[in-house]
Amino acid sequence: MANPKRRHSKSRRDKRRANWKISLPDLSFCPQCKEPKLPHHVCLHCGFYNGKEVIKIKEKKEKKEKGEKKQIKEKKQVKEKKQIKEKKEIKGKKEKKADKK
Numbered sequence: 001m002a003n004p005k006r007r008h009s010k011s012r013r014d015k016r017r018a019n020w021k022i023s024l025p026d027l028s029f030c031p032q033c034k035e036p037k038l039p040h041h042v043c044l045h046c047g048f049y050n051g052k053e054v055i056k057i058k059e060k061k062e063k064k065e066k067g068e069k070k071q072i073k074e075k076k077q078v079k080e081k082k083q084i085k086e087k088k089e090i091k092g093k094k095e096k097k098a099d100k101k
């Protein structure tokens with residue numbers, strides 16, 4: 001039986017594997033909304049397949065949630081700013097007291 005004389009070195013194996021790369025999947029474009037989608041799959045942007053709406057996609061809710069998150073962040077920032085201001089005021093009062101002594 002034919003047998004390899006030597007096994008391939010780790011270096012040789014790793015050089016071979018160094019050329020394995022991730023590739024983008026082949027994409028086609030949705031005829032409904034022109035967004036890229038996987039071929040033979042329902043369009044995840046508009047929910048259409050073969051000219052029919054197969055899935056109902058909720059877009060507005062996601063946007064609302066994002067908006068709510070932003071509002072919460074802004075509220076937090078305002079609170080933090082207020083706390084910093086209060087701390088500064090307290091420090092200023094302490095300094096004034098120290099000056100009086």
Ligand SMILES: [Zn+2]
Nearest residue numbers: 030033043046
């Ligand atoms: Zn689409």
